[in-house]
Amino acid sequence: MIQEQINSLLLDGEFPEVSIERELIETHISWVFLCHTFVYKIKKPITYSFLDFSTLEKRKEYCKREIKLNKRLTDGIYLDVVPIHRLDDHYKIGGNAGTVIDYAVRMLKMDRTKQMDRLLIQKKVTKSHIQNLAHKIAVFHGNTDIIHQKDVLDIQDKFNDLEAEKAYLATQPNGSLYAKIIGSDIKVSDYFLTGNKDLLTARLKAGFVRDCHGDLHSRNIFLLPSPQPFDCIEFNDDYRQIDVLNEVAFLCMDLDAFGEKGLSNLFLEYYNQLFPTIKSLEEHHLFVYYKAYRANVRAKVNSLRAKSAVNEKERTTTLSEVHKYLRLMESYLNTLSL
Structure with a gap:
């Protein structure tokens, strides 16, 4: 249509x-x-x-x-x-x-008043919500299919795909800043992935790459008596068949973006107790990198939305989201490049 x-x-x-x-x-x-x-x-x-x-x-x-x-x-x-x-x-x-x-x-x-992003805005997401959601995701990850074959460095192209948005963003307010952040962070990402190829390979062999949800953020979750994540990625298997840590990082990044760092940390703590996936400092650094990648994805999505905005108000709103997520991506990668 x-x-x-x-x-x-x-x-x-x-x-x-x-x-x-x-x-x-x-x-x-x-x-x-x-x-x-x-x-x-x-x-x-x-x-x-x-x-x-x-x-x-x-x-x-x-x-x-x-x-x-x-x-x-x-x-x-x-x-x-x-x-x-x-x-x-x-x-x-x-x-x-x-x-x-x-x-x-x-x-x-479903009852839209129970959508997690709305509840976050209202400061109504509780520790119990987070614990129940962590349990739901941990059980799901524990039972979903294990992926045995995957290019562990394919995320490099996905991260660097943000480069395609530079030309459009350069024409917007703060365009030079956006170009600087994108260019710098792509270099940091390339360096990090090259240095951690062995870790990524080891996690693939250990069974941490699974057929996940792929788009796990607060707008895609209803906080009902039993949490209901929905709207998983169906259009690209590669975006869904990922390291479980990559999946968890998306939700935690989203909580960070809402200013709920405490809930973000709590979710990771509960999840990691039920489905241990961070067992070393190197894996924690990988988690931070995945949060940067997820902020990168949100920046790109909002840039695409800005391009197709039907009016100036919508374009301004989506561009402010681009700015927020580029800054968040930058803050994560800065901790890895020190």
């Missing part, structure tokens, strides 16, 4: 449920419709260096994969894949009439 069709679906399209509630949330790779009971997620027909949703067949297949992979961590949230039809001059989700133009993942709508 294209933006014009999405707008039409939002205004007067037909949905499987009767609902006066219909809200559209847009990310850099998808459109998400929130209705009264269900949520419908549609993949954008786009191609990036890390994903390919360019054809109808690929989007359908990735919808199926999204459901299968997310069911590993959720209970009753991910339901099915539904077709989207064009009927003359309007659009309909579900049913059989019309021409299929796309597909959507149908999910049960």
Whole structure:
């Protein structure tokens, strides 16, 4: 689907449920419709260096994969894949009439007041929440598939992919600062990875690289009686099949970004007791590096969002996020380059 069709679906399209509630949330790779009971997620027909949703067949297949992979961590949230039809001059989700133009993942709508990022803003995330979440992730990591073959230095290209954003960011306020941080931190990253190749290889052999969630941050977690991480990466196995420490570092970096260093440390402590993954100073340094990498990813994502912003307010907001995460990345790597 294209933006014009999405707008039409939002205004007067037909949905499987009767609902006066219909809200559209847009990310850099998808459109998400929130209705009264269900949520419908549609993949954008786009191609990036890390994903390919360019054809109808690929989007359908990735919808199926999204459901299968997310069911590993959720209970009753991910339901099915539904077709989207064009009927003359309007659009309909579900049913059989019309021409299929796309597909959507149908999910049960959850209580958004329990989304972890919202609770963090309200200072309502407790030690008990963190302990329960650490237990959930540790059990998941302990049972998910072990990956035996992987290029342990592939993260270098992923980290350095931020270089592609320099040209755009250079045209924005603080552009020269952004270019300096990106250039400097890529050099530090290259040096760190080269010096720690043996450690990365040893962790692969020890079974620490597993088929994880891949996108474990607070916006992708509902803090219910049983914590519910959702929206794992389905579009690129390489981004999901990672060192468990890389996964944990994403959530801890996110907590740091919210100013919750104490909760970040607490999560790592609980998790490491249940699934020991940091046993040396070198592995702690690797954890810090992974936090820098995750800040790098968030900076890139927000740069992509800024490029596609529909108005100046949205662009300014996303650029402020770019600034925050570049600074956070820099602060982590500074501790490794001393």
